[in-house]
Amino acid sequence: MLDKFKEAKQLELDSLRKDFVEGRIPGVYQGERPSFVEAIKAKGPGAIIAEFKPASPSKGVLRENANPLDFADDYAKNGAAAISVLTEHKYFGGHPDYLFMMSQAGVPLLRKDFIFDPLQVAMTASSPASAVLLIARMCDDVKHLQQLIGIARMPGLAPVVEIFDQADLDMAREAGADIIQVNNRDLDTLETTLDQARNFIKQKKDGELWICASGVNERSEVEEMAGLGFDAILVGTSLMQAENPGEKLAELTGAK
Incomplete structure (x- = not known):
């Protein structure tokens, strides 16, 4: 699955390299970049990172004509500590411009994409994103x-370094990661199980910030993950498919 995603990024990478050679890589974003870590600590444990993704490989289109501006406002007003923004187009219907559009809400943004090249990180730095997802096994x-x-x-x-297994966690720590995101999805079957998070959180160390991602849909699950020690829970599909995403988020945060 990740090889497929990596392949899909090749055209984008070729374009970035051409731009770099010709001196067209934009400079670092000069606007405000609110702290991702501090925002999570302020609302954690169990802070919600609300995700914007119009589609997913496992479920197809999640919401037709999803407006990133509306979602950013809804998420900010209903207690999101941060917003995860999908910028991958082919499988998730995202776009890098969403980072600029959604930054208006004033909530820290996590750029979520398949990032494995230094130029992709440099491009992220030219946006208002506060954090960037790095998948260890990529x-x-x-x-x-x-x-x-x-x-x-x-x-x-x-x-934010995402892990799927023990080798990923060992690699993340050796590389100096201090924000660990446990993905509960099986990459072969695309099924999710919270047992993944339940098992890995036992290895959390002092000074690390841990995020639980995929498979959380209810307030009771948020409370369980927070109780186990997760600083934040990333929720996407259930918000994107909710009749009223803002109300669903308020329910997940415990505000409703």
Whole structure:
């Protein structure tokens, strides 16, 4: 599955490299970049990272004509600590411009895409994103991941390293990651189980910030994950499919 996603990014990478060679990579974003980590700590444990993704590989189109501006406002008003913004187009219906559109809500943004090249991190730094997702197993080795983490931190981006198994966690820590995102989805079957999060959280160390991603749909599950030690829970599909996303978010945060 990840190989398929990596392949889909090739045209974008070829374009970025051409731009780089010809001196057209934009500079670092000069506007406000609210702290992703502080926002989660302020509302955690169990802070909600509300995701905007018009589609997904497992479920297809989640919401027709989804307006990122409306979602950003709804998420900000209903207690999201941060917003995860899908920028991958082919499988998730996203676009990098959504980062600029959704930044108006004033909530820290996590850029979620298949990022494995330094130029992709540099492009993220030219946007209002506060954090960038790095998937451990999309990197060739520890040095590769370490390089991406370092490039992200230079302009003030928080590198969120996603893991699926023990080898990923070991690699993330060796590379210097301090924000760990546990993905509960099986990449082969696309099924989710919270047992993944329940097992991995036992290894959380002092000084680390942990995020539970995929498979959380109800307030009771948010409370369980928070009780186990997760600082934040990333929720996407159930919000995108809700009749009223703002109300669903308020329910998940416990405000309703």
